[in-house]
Amino acid sequence: MAYTNRALTIGALAGGMIAVLAGLSFGNTLLVAFSAFMFTLSILLWRYSYLLIPMITKATNIIEIRNGYEVAPTRDYIIKKAENGYYATKFLEIRFYESTMDKEESHKNLMFESFEKVISSLKYIVKISLLISAIDLSKHIDDIKTKRSTAESKKAKYIRDSSEEIVRLDREIAMWNRLLDRITHGERPVEIIAFASTTSFGLTKEEAVSRVRRQAKEVKTILSSALGSDVVELVDRDMLRCFEWDLIFPASYEELRDEVF
Numbered sequence: 001m002a003y004t005n006r007a008l009t010i011g012a013l014a015g016g017m018i019a020v021l022a023g024l025s026f027g028n029t030l031l032v033a034f035s036a037f038m039f040t041l042s043i044l045l046w047r048y049s050y051l052l053i054p055m056i057t058k059a060t061n062i063i064e065i066r067n068g069y070e071v072a073p074t075r076d077y078i079i080k081k082a083e084n085g086y087y088a089t090k091f092l093e094i095r096f097y098e099s100t101m102d103k104e105e106s107h108k109n110l111m112f113e114s115f116e117k118v119i120s121s122l123k124y125i126v127k128i129s130l131l132i133s134a135i136d137l138s139k140h141i142d143d144i145k146t147k148r149s150t151a152e153s154k155k156a157k158y159i160r161d162s163s164e165e166i167v168r169l170d171r172e173i174a175m176w177n178r179l180l181d182r183i184t185h186g187e188r189p190v191e192i193i194a195f196a197s198t199t200s201f202g203l204t205k206e207e208a209v210s211r212v213r214r215q216a217k218e219v220k221t222i223l224s225s226a227l228g229s230d231v232v233e234l235v236d237r238d239m240l241r242c243f244e245w246d247l248i249f250p251a252s253y254e255e256l257r258d259e260v261f
Contacts, residue, residue: 094194118226148176
């Protein structure tokens with residue numbers, strides 16, 4: 001099913017409401033309370049599974065196998081058995097809050113120099129992946145054009161009556177025109193989802209895991225400083241999503257928004 005995450009959320013909401021309304025129609029308060037409880041529980045289990053599932057798998061020591069790779073019970077790293085040892089990989093999300101597009105040239109050069117210096121201090125191989133999607137502004141542009149047309153229609157009605165209202169509408173129309181010009185002739189906005197991964201090797205599973213956790217903390221500190229961003233270690237669903245995106249990633253902006261919904 002397309003847009004699965006949104007469909008599941010809407011389905012759960014609809015099902016919960018139907019169950020509650022059915023209980024109310026039959027005058028059964030116990031059924032209403034039970035329906036409301038299960039409805040809330042289903043949403044919590046789905047939405048916050050990244051917190052609950054690692055706790056459950058760690059307590060029960062469940063190991064998930066994906067195409068020869070092991071997802072640890074803590075669900076914060078992926079491990080693979082090799083002939084002479086183990087490889088362990090951790091994923092980190094990079095959250096950008098600044099762009100060089102709106103910076104002066106001198107500031108841009110300073111940022112790039114700082115980035116190069118900090119990145120060169122990395123001791124390990126790090127892969128940084130970017131999913132870049134152009135944001136479709138067509139609907140936003142249509143909305144602005146509709147508002148501009150509405151203002152122009154009002155201006156035509158007031159052309160012989162209120163000069164003050166015409167002045168206000170002229171300002172509004174000018175505002176919409178400036179906004180349209182900025183959007184259509186400026187840089188096209190894009191959405192970026194960035195994540196990094198680092199891998200370590202150990203003769204034993206414990207050694208590989210210990211090393212990759214130490215590496216991840218160091219990479220997190222360096223990338224955060226170099227990019228001026230927040231870097232977060234990923235677990236459970238978010239980690240597995242990045243792991244899968246290394247092979248196949250969303251083919252459209254709608255699919256991408258649904259996967260991170």
